[in-house]
Amino acid sequence: MNKNKHWGRYEQLRPEQIETIFEQYPIAYLPWGASEYHGVHNPVGLDSIKAYGMCIDLAKSVGGLVLPVVHQASSTIKTYPGVNFKRHSLEFSEGLIRMMCREYFEQLAEEGFKIIVLLTGHCGEPHFEILKSVADEFNQKHPDKYFWTLAEFEVLEPDMLVANHSAIGETALQLYYAPELVALENLPQDRETTLVDDAVSGADPRPATAEMGAKIVETFVHNAGKRIKELLQKLS
Numbered sequence: 001m002n003k004n005k006h007w008g009r010y011e012q013l014r015p016e017q018i019e020t021i022f023e024q025y026p027i028a029y030l031p032w033g034a035s036e037y038h039g040v041h042n043p044v045g046l047d048s049i050k051a052y053g054m055c056i057d058l059a060k061s062v063g064g065l066v067l068p069v070v071h072q073a074s075s076t077i078k079t080y081p082g083v084n085f086k087r088h089s090l091e092f093s094e095g096l097i098r099m100m101c102r103e104y105f106e107q108l109a110e111e112g113f114k115i116i117v118l119l120t121g122h123c124g125e126p127h128f129e130i131l132k133s134v135a136d137e138f139n140q141k142h143p144d145k146y147f148w149t150l151a152e153f154e155v156l157e158p159d160m161l162v163a164n165h166s167a168i169g170e171t172a173l174q175l176y177y178a179p180e181l182v183a184l185e186n187l188p189q190d191r192e193t194t195l196v197d198d199a200v201s202g203a204d205p206r207p208a209t210a211e212m213g214a215k216i217v218e219t220f221v222h223n224a225g226k227r228i229k230e231l232l233q234k235l236s
Contacts, residue, residue, distance in 0.1 A: 027064030047121030075124030167202025176213025
């Protein structure tokens with residue numbers, strides 16, 4: 001267990017440890033991922049792994065409590081039009097996603113958190129829009145708090161990271177957080193990668209490196225952390 005008193009993994013802490021952190025940093029991080037096919041080169045839990053890792057790195061920098069990752073997602077590649085990847089994805093209804101998000105937010109508000117950061121590693125639509133709309137709903141309902149739903153690329157310049165599916169950006173993040181789970185050699189070596197054939201939407205993942213992932217994480221933590229600190233000062 002992390003002994004640093006300004007952040008922690010929620011499920012690994014005793015009540016008095018939670019309160020010690022909460023007193024100074026009433027910030028909850030809710031990583032939201034998926035179990036979804038990410039080609040032959042990445043694990044199905046990529047979205048969850050990167051969201052959880054980035055929430056931990058953000059909490060280490062800013063302070064606060066990181067909740068266990070939510071693995072349920074709608075709008076996965078399983079039902080994406082024009083492709084045929086019917087296995088290795090667990091897809092849940094849009095109604096369930098909205099209900100789960102509302103119940104998480106309501107309970108975190110009841111716990112007294114001032115800032116709730118939902119970082120979603122999965123950005124299929126309307127899944128992403130559902131999570132954002134629930135945040136908007138709760139910001140109207142709780143003006144003394146702030147609910148922030150975001151994807152990592154939203155606080156980064158496009159030349160660093162854009163929305164992608166198992167392409168160079170996501171693969172670089174996976175190489176940073178868990179390189180042993182990546183098998184770039186499984187990708188075809190004699191042609192370009194495509195969404196239809198390889199479940200890759202975006203730039204070719206084969207040049208991805210852990211160093212690229214580290215730079216993405218460093219910049220994300222800086223940019224998102226700056227906003228969270230400003231929000232905490234405003235709401236305290």
